[in-house]
Amino acid sequence: MPAAARPLPPRGDHFRGDSIARSTLGLTLAAGLALAGCAAPPAGPSQLQVVASTAVIADLARNVGGDRARVRALLPAGAEVHTFQPSPRHGEMIAGARVILSNGLGLEAFLQGLLKGAASPGALQVVLSEGISARPFVGAKAVIGTDSAAATPEHAGEGNEGGSDPHLWLSVPNAMAYVARIREAFIQADPAGADLYRRNAASYLDRLAALDQEIVEAVAAVPPPRRKLVTFHDAYGYLAERYGLEVVGFVLKSQGGEPSAAQVAQLVRAIRAQGVPAVFTEPQFNPRILELAAREAGVRVLQLYSDTLDEQSSSYVAMMQANARALVEGLR
Numbered sequence: 001m002p003a004a005a006r007p008l009p010p011r012g013d014h015f016r017g018d019s020i021a022r023s024t025l026g027l028t029l030a031a032g033l034a035l036a037g038c039a040a041p042p043a044g045p046s047q048l049q050v051v052a053s054t055a056v057i058a059d060l061a062r063n064v065g066g067d068r069a070r071v072r073a074l075l076p077a078g079a080e081v082h083t084f085q086p087s088p089r090h091g092e093m094i095a096g097a098r099v100i101l102s103n104g105l106g107l108e109a110f111l112q113g114l115l116k117g118a119a120s121p122g123a124l125q126v127v128l129s130e131g132i133s134a135r136p137f138v139g140a141k142a143v144i145g146t147d148s149a150a151a152t153p154e155h156a157g158e159g160n161e162g163g164s165d166p167h168l169w170l171s172v173p174n175a176m177a178y179v180a181r182i183r184e185a186f187i188q189a190d191p192a193g194a195d196l197y198r199r200n201a202a203s204y205l206d207r208l209a210a211l212d213q214e215i216v217e218a219v220a221a222v223p224p225p226r227r228k229l230v231t232f233h234d235a236y237g238y239l240a241e242r243y244g245l246e247v248v249g250f251v252l253k254s255q256g257g258e259p260s261a262a263q264v265a266q267l268v269r270a271i272r273a274q275g276v277p278a279v280f281t282e283p284q285f286n287p288r289i290l291e292l293a294a295r296e297a298g299v300r301v302l303q304l305y306s307d308t309l310d311e312q313s314s315s316y317v318a319m320m321q322a323n324a325r326a327l328v329e330g331l332r
């Protein structure tokens with residue numbers, strides 16, 4: 001891609017360069033409209049430069065920006081967002097961004113320092129969870145898990161003193177609210193592209209509304225007493241609330257370490273007591289404790305996506321469809 005090969009302008013000149021690029025873009029588009037009746041996508045450096053914290057948010061943004069935006073995710077594939085450590089390369093990505101999209105509610109603990117040091121003064125910083133009513137973590141209400149999930153390091157990022165669950169996107173209507181905010185941000189940062197951003201967002205929102213309905217219908221195939229979730233981390237409160245499931249447990253304290261025999265025994269007891277038909281690992285976490293507990297309890301192990309995408313499910317829609325399939329297969 002030409003934009004990748006081109007070095008970033010020096011910090012001080014960035015915004016001057018950016019506005020020149022955008023006014024040139026306006027002229028180019030006007031000429032294109034006059035000649036062809038439709039606007040060709042701008043190439044390379046004239047694209048709206050966007051940085052998103054996670055692959056999920058980057059995917060939502062690409063669906064709004066189309067060819068007019070160059071969207072890059074800070075988190076590499078498979079990285080774990082709650083404990084991620086950025087490198088100087090991530091500072092460079094931030095410095096070149098006109099729009100910076102994050103989730104907020106403490107999900108990206110790594111981001112605060114990066115933004116302070118590297119973000120261009122005129123960059124538009126959008127925290128997508130703002131304005132959406134957040135729910136607390138399932139936390140202590142789950143049978144298994146820590147006393148307070150919000151007090152554990154991986155969820156105690158800045159700006160999350162109240163312990164709200166940041167995983168809003170696992171309910172599709174919340175992802176739709178994110179898309180609407182991304183659309184408005186892109187229009188603000190690049191008004192000449194407003195029509196394109198509106199069109200792209202409208203068709204993507206239609207797709208997401210259909211996805212939401214698909215998941216509702218899929219979960220309807222699972223008998224209500226079997227709609228129970230045991231997962232790795234406390235991320236599925238919104239998904240459970242939206243699609244009529246109950247989070248009965250998760251593993252949190254054992255992240256990165258070997259599960260203790262007592263932890264496995266506690267999980268096994270809860271899985272049996274609750275009549276949980278299956279447990280769900282997540283691609284970015286070590287599945288060992290859940291696999292041990294499931295073998296001991298004689299239940300199946302499937303996978304749910306939460307914070308990351310991978311090669312099998314490389315888009316938000318694909319990830320949520322995979323989640324719906326796993327829920328039905330594991331719990332029905």
Ligand SMILES: [Zn+2]
Binds near residue numbers: 233306
């Ligand atoms: Zn998470």
